[in-house]
Amino acid sequence: MIGPDSVPRLARGMRLREDAARGRWVVLGPERMFVPDETALEVLRLLDGARSVAAIVDDLAARYDAPREEIAADVTALLQELAEKGVVTA
C-alpha cells in the first residue's frame, strides 16, 4: 500500500516520455502504453526514487491552490492505482 513514507518510482521497464507527434506525454511499458492526465503527469514527473509521497504532496501543495489533505488523498489514490497496474513501485 502507498503511504506518506513510501518512495515511489517508475517500475523497471516503464518510461515517461514526450509523444511530440501527438502533443502529449506517455508512459511506455512492455507492449503497453498509458496516457496520463494532467494531474497524473505532474505526479509522475516528481517520481525520482528519492522523494517520498509526503514530499511530493508538499511540492504540489506549494504550487497549487488546494488543501494539502485533498492533494494527499488524490496523490495517494493515483499512485496506488498506478502501482496496481505495475507502472509504479514503492
Added chain:
Amino acid sequence: MTAEAAAMRQDAVPAVEPPLALLAELTHRCPLRCPYCSNPVALTRPARELDTATWARVFREAAALGCLQVHLSGGEPTARRDIVEIVRAAAEAGLYTNLITAGVTLDAAKVAALVGAGLDHVQLSVQDAEGAPADRIAGAAGAHARKREAARLVRAAGLPLTLNAVVHRQNLDRLPALIALAVELGAARLEVAHVQYYGWALANREALLPTRAQLDAATAEVERARAALAGRLVIDYVVPDYFAKRPKACMGGWGRRFLAVSPAGRVLPCHAAESLPGFDFPDVRAVSLRWAWEESEAFRRFRGTAWMPEPCRGCARAEIDWGGCRCQAFALTGDAAATDPACALSPHHHLLAEAVAAAGEAGFTYRRMGAGGGGDDG
C-alpha cells in the same frame, strides 16, 4: 471544388495518423527452425541485410514520424554482430526498445551490454514447457535449456521479461505447465499466441491446428490462471481465427498503427505482407520512412475502408476489424482484397472449419533458407 466533392475526396483519402510502433526485422537468420515461423517462406540472405547506419537512420525517422516503441525482431536479432549498437541507436532515437529473442544465443556479457545500450524489455519465446518436445518443435537440440538460462540472465539484469508461447495442436495440452513456467522464470507477462496460418505455418497447418476440445480446455485454463495469478502474471490470449466468428483487426488495420521493416529494407504494413503479390513495397534505402507511410501506394491500398468489398463494405464492424488480415485473405482465397475468411459473413468462411476437420497426425516441414526457390528480396 463543391462541398460534396470535397467530402467525397476526404472519404477517399483518409487522414493518415502517425504509427505507434516499428517492427524491425533485423535478420532472417535463426538457430531455431520452428515450423510455424512468421518469416516469409523466401528468407532474406545475410548479404542483403541493412547495415548498422541504415537501421540507426530508420529508428530516427520512425521516432520523428511518431513511433514510440521498436520491436527488435527477426529471425534471431542477436544473430547480428552489431545488435548492441542497434539497441543503442534505437534507445538514442528515443524509442522504447523491446528485444524479441529465441534466447539461445544470449549470455551474461551480451545481456549486460544490451542493458548498457538502453534495452528496456525482453520477450523470450518458448516452444513448449519441457525440453524434449520444445527442442523437437524448435528443431534444435538443447534449445529449451538455454532459453531457461536466458530468462534467468534477463531477470538477474533487472529487465522485465515477457514469455511468448506459440501454441498449437502439439503443445496446447501442456498450457498449465507453460503458465507455471512463466511464473517460475519470473515473467511479468505471458503471451499465449495461437499459430497464425500463413507462410511456414500454412505449410504445416495439418500438423498444427488444434481441436475444438483442445481450444476450449485452453481457454478455460487461461481464465482460471488469470484469476489465480492476478497481480503476478498478465496473460495475453486471443481466440484463434480458425475458431472465431469475426476476424481480428490485423495490425490494428493496414497502415494505421504499425509498420515493419524487413531485413533487406522493405517497408511493410505487416511483417508477412511480402507474401502478397502485386506490391512494390518501398525500399528504405531509397525513400524516407515518412514517404513510405504517408504516400506510398502499398500503404494506401488497404488503408481505411474505401477499398473494402462486400460484406465488409457498409458493415458496422468495418472500422473495428478493418476487414481482418490481408495475408490470410490471400492465403485462403487467392485475393488479398477479399474479406478475411475468419469472418462468418465471408463466403469462404467454411474453409476454416474444413481445415480444422482435416487436421491430425502429420510431420513438420521445418523452416530453412532457400525453401522459397531461393527467392531473395528484391
